[in-house]
Amino acid sequence: MQFLYALRSKGVTDRRVLTAMERIDRALFVRGIFADRVYEDMPLPIGAGQTISQPSVVGLMTQALQVEDRHKVLEVGTGSGYQAAILSHLARRVYTVDRYRRLVSEAKAIFEALDLGKITAMVADGCFGLPEQAPFDRILVTAAAEDPPGPLLAQLRVGGIMVLPVGQSDAVQSLIRVTRTDAGFDYEELRPVRFVPLVEGLGD
Numbered sequence: 001m002q003f004l005y006a007l008r009s010k011g012v013t014d015r016r017v018l019t020a021m022e023r024i025d026r027a028l029f030v031r032g033i034f035a036d037r038v039y040e041d042m043p044l045p046i047g048a049g050q051t052i053s054q055p056s057v058v059g060l061m062t063q064a065l066q067v068e069d070r071h072k073v074l075e076v077g078t079g080s081g082y083q084a085a086i087l088s089h090l091a092r093r094v095y096t097v098d099r100y101r102r103l104v105s106e107a108k109a110i111f112e113a114l115d116l117g118k119i120t121a122m123v124a125d126g127c128f129g130l131p132e133q134a135p136f137d138r139i140l141v142t143a144a145a146e147d148p149p150g151p152l153l154a155q156l157r158v159g160g161i162m163v164l165p166v167g168q169s170d171a172v173q174s175l176i177r178v179t180r181t182d183a184g185f186d187y188e189e190l191r192p193v194r195f196v197p198l199v200e201g202l203g204d
């Protein structure tokens with residue numbers, strides 16, 4: 001309850017998003033010494049030098065993505081799997097990719113334990129998207145690029161939406177929403193954020 005209250009007070013008001021976040025226990029996605037801070041609104045380390053995002057940011061990004069039941073969604077940056085688990089309560093199908101094999105296999109184990117059969121997680125360089133499953137209705141990138149990667153723009157369906165942080169890795173970045181129209185792309189700046197960088201190539 002406290003957790004949902006904190007989300008609402010930071011601007012997460014979409015009822016479907018709040019319900020999805022209520023159903024997914026963040027504690028399942030964080031291990032070790034940080035486990036006792038799992039219901040606080042802060043990012044936490046998850047291994048491989050990566051972080052699980054701050055819950056309010058997860059909520060605001062999910063809300064900005066405007067996911068509907070019939071949508072096929074791509075997430076770039078599986079990390080702990082928390083964001084993908086939430087998306088799976090809102091979408092028809094979720095593909096999520098990460099450059100670290102270890103993170104993908106840990107996230108897969110959680111998806112199986114929770115019976116989240118709509119999610120397909122795989123090791124891939126998300127800078128290139130997932131051409132074999134394109135086009136996507138929605139794309140969410142949870143690592144910061146300097147610019148929206150061209151292959152991701154190309155894999156967005158007309159009418160589709162992509163939400164991603166852009167900017168230099170050590171500076172404050174901007175969360176932006178890109179909408180693909182018949183004529184091209186519309187860009188909207190949403191808020192300042194701070195994410196780990198989108199890195200090309202696979203990890204160890």
Ligand code: SAH
Pocket residue numbers: 050051052053076077078079080081082083084097098099100103124125126127142143196197198199200201
């Ligand atoms: N969405 C995650 C948090 C992501 S942290 C969660 O809910 O826990 C960002 C993730 O992006 C990291 O796991 C990192 O390995 C991944 N990443 C960075 N560059 C990538 C790339 N080119 N392709 C795929 N994943 C990438």
